[in-house]
Amino acid sequence: xxxxxxxxxxxxxxxxxxxxxxxxxxxxxxxxxxxxxxxxxxxxxxxxxxxxxxxxxxxxxxxxxxxxxxxxxxxxxxxxxxxxxxxxxxxxxxxxxxxxxxxxxxxxxxxxxxxxxxxxxxxxxxxxxxxxxxxxxxxxxxxxxxxxxxxxxxxxxxxxxxxxxxxxxxxxxxxxxxxxxxxxxxxxxxxxxxxxxxxxxxxxxxxxxxxxxxxxxxxxxxxxxxxxxxxxxxxxxxxxxxxxxxxxxxxxxxxxxxxxxxxxxxxxxxxxxxxxxxxxxxxxxxxxxxxxxxxxxxxxxxxxxxxxxxxxxxxxxxxxxxxxxxxxxxxxxxxxxxxxxxxxxx
Amino acid sequence: xxxxxxxxxxxxxxxxxxxxxxxxxxxxxxxxxxxxxxxxxxxxxxxxxxxxxxxxxxxxxxxxxxxxxxxxxxxxxxxxxxxxxxxxxxxxxxxxxxxxxxxxxxxxxxxxxxxxxxxxxxxxxxxxxxxxxxxxxxxxxxxxxxxxxxxxxxxxxxxxxxxxxxxxxxxxxxxxxxxxxxxxxxxxxxxxxxxxxxxxxxxxxxxxxxxxxxxxxxxxxxxxxxxxxxxx
Numbered sequence: 001x002x003x004x005x006x007x008x009x010x011x012x013x014x015x016x017x018x019x020x021x022x023x024x025x026x027x028x029x030x031x032x033x034x035x036x037x038x039x040x041x042x043x044x045x046x047x048x049x050x051x052x053x054x055x056x057x058x059x060x061x062x063x064x065x066x067x068x069x070x071x072x073x074x075x076x077x078x079x080x081x082x083x084x085x086x087x088x089x090x091x092x093x094x095x096x097x098x099x100x101x102x103x104x105x106x107x108x109x110x111x112x113x114x115x116x117x118x119x120x121x122x123x124x125x126x127x128x129x130x131x132x133x134x135x136x137x138x139x140x141x142x143x144x145x146x147x148x149x150x151x152x153x154x155x156x157x158x159x160x161x162x163x164x165x166x167x168x169x170x171x172x173x174x175x176x177x178x179x180x181x182x183x184x185x186x187x188x189x190x191x192x193x194x195x196x197x198x199x200x201x202x203x204x205x206x207x208x209x210x211x212x213x214x215x216x217x218x219x220x221x222x223x224x225x226x227x228x229x230x231x232x233x234x235x236x237x238x239x240x241x242x243x244x245x246x247x248x249x250x251x252x253x254x255x256x257x258x259x260x261x262x263x264x265x266x267x268x269x270x271x272x273x274x275x276x277x278x279x280x281x282x283x284x285x286x287x288x289x290x291x292x293x294x295x296x297x298x299x300x301x302x303x304x305x306x307x308x309x310x311x312x313x314x315x316x317x318x319x320x321x322x323x324x325x326x327x328x329x330x331x332x333x334x335x336x337x338x339x340x341x342x343x344x345x346x
Numbered sequence: 347x348x349x350x351x352x353x354x355x356x357x358x359x360x361x362x363x364x365x366x367x368x369x370x371x372x373x374x375x376x377x378x379x380x381x382x383x384x385x386x387x388x389x390x391x392x393x394x395x396x397x398x399x400x401x402x403x404x405x406x407x408x409x410x411x412x413x414x415x416x417x418x419x420x421x422x423x424x425x426x427x428x429x430x431x432x433x434x435x436x437x438x439x440x441x442x443x444x445x446x447x448x449x450x451x452x453x454x455x456x457x458x459x460x461x462x463x464x465x466x467x468x469x470x471x472x473x474x475x476x477x478x479x480x481x482x483x484x485x486x487x488x489x490x491x492x493x494x495x496x497x498x499x500x501x502x503x504x505x506x507x508x509x510x511x512x513x514x515x516x517x518x519x520x521x522x523x524x525x526x527x528x529x530x531x532x533x534x535x536x537x538x539x540x541x542x543x544x545x546x547x548x549x550x551x552x553x554x555x556x557x558x559x560x561x562x563x564x565x566x567x568x569x570x571x572x573x574x575x576x577x578x
Contacts, residue, residue, distance in 0.1 A: 100399040108396075135398050138420055193394045202394075283410040290416060 017221060020160040021203050028164045029186065032171060037185035037208045052143045056210050061249040069177065070244050072319045073128045076151060079176065080126035083169045085153060090129040090321045093147075093276050094285055099196040101285050102132040106152025107218075107235040113156060114198065117227050124166065125154045128240070130272060130321050134288060137295070140265045142252045143212070145241060146292075147269040149320060152237035163219045163234040167205070170215070170236055178247060183210045198223055200230075207238070214242045266296045267306055270337075271313035274330040275323035280337045293337040303338035310334050351547040352469040355505050359554070360443055360476030360513035361539030363408040368572075369542035369553045373473050374412045379437035383418040384409065389425065389452055390444025390477035398423055405440065425456035433465050443476030443513075446486045447497035453481070454499045466505065476513045483511035484532045488523070506545060507578035509535045515559060524565045534561040541572075548578040 029035070069075040077087045088109055095103045098111040106129040112118040131150045140146060153166050175181055189204040205217040215238030223231040245252045257264040273289050280290040297303065310331050317323060323330065356373045358366045377384070388401040402421045410417055420436070422428065433439070439462070441449070453459050466472055474482050480489055482505040487493075489512065493500075502510070512523060515536035523534050535543065541554035552558050557571045570576065 100396060101403045102399070104399040105396055133395060133399065134402050135395065135421055135423055138422070191394065192392070193397060195396055195400070282413075282416050283407065287406055287410060291418065294416070294418065 017160070017201075017203075021219060024160050024164045025188070025205070028167060032168075032181060032184075034181070035185055037187045037206070037211070053211055056212050056246075058210050058212075058246045058249055059251075067177065067244055067247045070240060070247075076128055076173075077126065079173055080153065080169070083172075084124060085126040085169075086123040088125045088127045090127055092324070093130055093132055093272055093321070094278055102134065102288070103129060104131050104133055105129070105235075106131070106150040106237045107154060107233065109152075110154055110156065110233060114223060114231065114233075115196065117225055120231070121154075121156045127152055127154065128320060130317060132269060132272070132288075137291075140262045143242065143245065145252075145265050145268070147265075147272055149240040150237050151240050152235065155234040157232050158219075158234040160219065163217070163236075166234050166236055167217050170207075170217075170238070174209075174243070177243065179209060179243070184208065185211075200224070209246055212242060212246065214238055214246070260299065260301075263296060263299050263301055263306075264309060266292045267309040267334075268313040268316070270296070270334045271310050271330065272317045272321075272323075274310075274333040275314050275317055275325050275327075276321075277324040279333060289334075290337065290341070293334070294341045297338055297341040297343065303335060303342045306338060307331060307335055350467050353466050353505060353545065353547065354469065354471045355466070355482060355545040356471070356473040356542065356553075357479040357482055357506070357511060357537065357545070358473070358475040358513075358542040359515065359537030359539045359556075360479065365540045366475070366542060366554070367412075368555065369544065370409065370473075371412050372544055372553055373438070373440075373471070374409060374417070376471055377417075377437045381418055381437070382413065382415055383420065383436045383438075385433070385436040385439045386419055386421045386442065387425070387439065387478070388421065388442040388444070389423060390442060390446065390449035392444065392448070393423075401442065405442070409440075425452055425458040428456065428458060428461065430461050430464055433461050433470075434468075436470070438471035438473065439465065440473040441475070441478030441481070443478060445492050445494075446477040446480045446489050447493045447495070447499070449477045450481050450486055450499045450502070451497045459503070463503065466503075472505075479513050479537065480511045482506055483509055483535070485510045485530050487530060488512040488526050488534060490526075506535065506543075506550075507548070509533050509560075509578070512536045514539055515541075520567070523561050527561060527563060527565050531563065533563055535559075536561065545578070549575055550578060551575045 081087060091103050091109055093103055095101060098108055106127050109127050113120055129150045129152060130147060132147050136144050136146050155162060155166060185208045187206040191202045191204060193202055200223040201221050203219040206213060207215045218235040220235060221232040225231055251258050253261050270292050278285055278289050280286045314327050314330055356369055358369050386405045406419055480486050481502045483502045484504045485500055486502050487500050488510050510532045512534055515538045536559040538556045541556040541558050544551045544553050552570050552572050552574050554572055557569045560568050560570060
């Protein structure tokens with residue numbers, strides 16, 4: 001079905017985008033009976049994550065079993081396929097090209113299109129992308145981990161209405177998983193971010209559940225291109241682990257992880273990095289592996305005690321992404337680095 | 347005005363890592379802790395999570411290349427609720443560029459201002475690049491055009507005596523600097539992208555490829571060449 005914003009002429013001006021966007025937003029909120037989020041918490045204006053509250057109401061019910069539907073990507077893949085999306089394989093966590101050393105958001109599956117001006121994808125895409133946010137290294141705790149799965153839909157050159165249709169698909173998914181629509185609130189932001197040398201405009205819709213930030217929907221436009229008209233992208237992403245947290249209740253971490261979240265988080269990330277073929281070094285990608293290991297070995301854990309956790313997480317990641325290094329090799333690389341950085345005497 | 351004899355501050359004119367190589371090298375060599383831990387604060391930047399990741403990659407690649415040893419570099423993108431104890435875990439702090447007024451506002455409103463001062467007074471090393479450099483001066487209105495959101499703070503950390511700082515200096519900024527001095531009555535140190543200064547106590551050394559320009563209260567310019575030292 002073609003809607004009123006399906007075709008945008010090249011001279012579609014910024015004020016037109018703004019009008020179209022806000023009209024669609026109003027219609028979307030009215031149809032879904034959604035409200036804006038309000039908070040008394042201090043926030044900096046960087047578009048940094050909204051600070052977490054002390055306690056969320058969903059945490060009061062810690063007895064829920066973990067959602068089996070979200071233990072592997074199959075359920076999510078079939079849901080989005082049923083909505084007409086093509087499921088794309090996640091990128092290796094080790095980013096080659098692009099603007100960051102590691103993949104830190106699902107939208108980076110479009111890097112070739114944005115930065116190398118490769119073919120524009122005609123299909124709506126869904127990806128369950130493991131990501132590494134090195135900026136969270138010192139913030140590991142309830143709701144924060146250095147690696148997580150960013151489930152994301154990506155549409156190239158969408159109309160504003162296409163973008164809101166995609167947001168509706170996500171609302172439908174959240175309801176199907178058991179989340180209640182009336183607990184979803186929204187916050188809008190307008191930004192002019194820059195990735196590498198690409199400066200563009202972004203209408204951001206932050207999405208909260210019960211006050212917890214769970215995702216965002218970005219309508220990005222005016223992405224400059226050298227050989228063709230500027231691009232638009234609908235980029236909608238959610239943190240899978242935060243959704244699982246809501247469904248599970250209680251702690252963000254499982255029982256074992258809760259004993260020492262930082263240690264287990266660093267093991268989880270090391271398993272993904274070594275499983276992806278990374279080796280430690282003092283610079284570039286390998287720097288991060290060494291940094292994680294050094295911090296891990298600052299704990300009172302002995303390096304060989306961590307092997308079971310490394311194995312566990314290697315097999316966890318294997319369900320979500322292609323790991324180039326066999327399990328034995330990946331564990332060996334991580335364990336050797338941990339031993340190197342250990343204060344433990346053999 | 348700050349008279350602390352322990353302070354060690356590196357102020358860069360705001361160029362890329364090739365431009366600031368001599369200053370960056372001295373900064374890294376000046377870090378004496380066993381761990382060589384550096385805190386990077388990029389909050390002057392208007393950034394989203396991907397941009398912050400790119401910033402973090404950039405600082406690691408820039409600084410790690412200058413050291414034979416492993417440097418433990420952490421990044422804070424939010425200063426709210428940070429304590430003296432949190433900051434004292436680091437040997438040095440690197441404050442990056444972006445909007446100077448936004449940076450200063452967050453530093454004041456998060457109460458990080460007093461924590462940072464205590465860190466400097468204890469001998470903690472500070473590196474400021476561009477916006478991070480300008481806030482080390484007496485007043486940040488040397489870049490008043492950056493105040494695009496009615497930010498209310500303009501008094502810097504006054505770590506360079508009575509001087510205010512301006513970065514990315516070119517001669518076409520002279521008129522603006524003279525107007526600044528007439529309005530605020532502070533002398534100004536102007537740094538091109540290829541110049542910088544190292545301050546130890548009240549001694550200043552010019553470090554870089556270009557000289558620095560000092561504008562006195564009579565609005566007269568003097569050129570101070572690389573390697574020259576003077577007192578605040």
